[in-house]
Amino acid sequence: MAFRRFVSHRAAVVSCAIIAFLTIFVIFAPFTARYGVNQSVQGPPNSFLNPRANAWLGTDDIGRDLYSRLIYGVRVSLLIGLASAIISVTLGALVGAVAGFRGGKFDDIMMRVTDLFLAFPFLVTLLVVRNVLGALPWLRPITGDMSSVRFIIVLFGLFGWMGVARIVRGQVLSLKEREFVEAARAVGASRRYIIARHLLPNSVGPIMVALTFSVVGAIIGESTLAFFGYGPQAGDGATSLGILVGAAKGAVQTGYWWLAVFPCLVLIIIALSINFIGDALRDATDPRLDRGV
């Protein structure tokens, strides 16, 4: 039933196809890319070439092929999005389920903290939290260097759980009054058992929705950070969508439109597709929603 509702959302099906295609495309980057991530397309002069036969989307300031770099960049960005979303959804689902089920002081404090974080301008909180994480030496083994991709994954993993926790908490609050939970409690099921076997499985819909939105959030967040120069650093020529979009800033005034348009376009397509999928998932898994009305 839920599946049929999902499939009836046409934009979401197209989005799924786009994301699947993109994923396969970037996984096989060594075959699909025409040049190495750090390889120039031809001998000098090769910088800022506009799109042409040997560089489909043009070249950047040191003559590297934008098309190939986009493939490698999307690969890193999708990894960041997926990995950090899994971390934040796991954390958020646990915290949200426990807070919603136990209620009381823990719930109050958790939700206060969440409200506070969500009320602040996103970029400010992100930058401050980023610096604090980077300044704690005992976190270094987990987070790695501040300019690494791993650091960004941990940052968004720790940053994104609050929205998820709030959604799962709401779901659990309504579920825990239902008869089957009461029945489970009546036969003596432990709290942990009820959360693990009844509450979380029944919240799969909202959790999946939260997962898709976390992926988008992390991908856009990484681009935003990179755009302002706080993202992962391009060590050894490695790249990400954020680094490419960040380079667009300098390309605008000089009129190298391809450096601005193509990375931004790819980012928009990815963000839109995943958002459509999330939207359709929400419609499909929420029986209260009447589609079209």
Place this chain on the structure above:
Amino acid sequence: MLRYILRRLAWSIPTLLIVTFLVYLALRIGTDPVASYKRVNPRATRAKVAEYIDVNGLDPNFVQGYFKWLKNFVTGEWPRSIKGRREVWPALKDAMANTLRLGTAATVVGIFFGLIAGVLAALRPGGKRDVFINTSAFVGISVPPFISAIMFQLLFAVYWQKWFGESLFPTSGVYPAGHTGFDLFLMLKFMALPTLVVAIQIIATYSRYMRSSLLDVLNSDYMRTARSKGISERRVLVKHGMRNALIPVVTIAALDVGSIVGGLIITENIFSYPGMGLYFLKSFGEGDFPLLMPWMVVIVASVLFFNLIADISYAWLDPRIRLD
């Protein structure tokens, strides 16, 4: 009502203190103010550094340091910036004025068009107009502001100049370099693109809020009652429909200040607009503690203030809400 407001006001003071303490902690751990002072002023004498530590409340003991900072902040003895020893208040005041102007313009434009779009969509749900508005709003939410900012700059400034000889809108600052005095037309021209970038986000968000809120109301029993009493459709919509649909929207608008400020920070930076966002990114990049703390206090206070407004307006607009 008055008691409720007073109680909420009384609560906001300890909240403000706790949050500013957390900010103080985060900035001290995250930016290491003493180190950045020494970096910017490599030839500062030991006495100068000690004075800097003292006046900013940067004691090794965080709690003591916080209260020292708080005392200086409240009594108006604000330390000067680490770079160039500038006074903080004039810079902060200018930034606030500029952001307030941009933010107000964008919010007014955004909410106005957002509400209209939402109402138009909700009147005929499922129709062509609804699908168009809904899809555009979806795209508007999905595109991050820095992308639309870049695209506008490329289109209206760089390529417009290439095609028509003169760029349609300037892309940075509030006035051209060297301009003095007040010029409304020029200012509006400079504000056009940044306003548009922020307004798009607001329009997209609010058309969706308004649509779903109005749909809820339109399907409710009292609307049927009003219609069955023979009141004209227009009157039913405006008096019963719109008024009730606006209640949740007003609340969300007040709670949304944080995300609007977030959009402003990004937009200001791209358009080099000298507001709170540019102020923050500059001073954060330099680790300028004396500049950063007052900025944080302003932001925390305004977030708390608008939260308060949201609660009060909610209680005031919706008589079903009990205050205790």
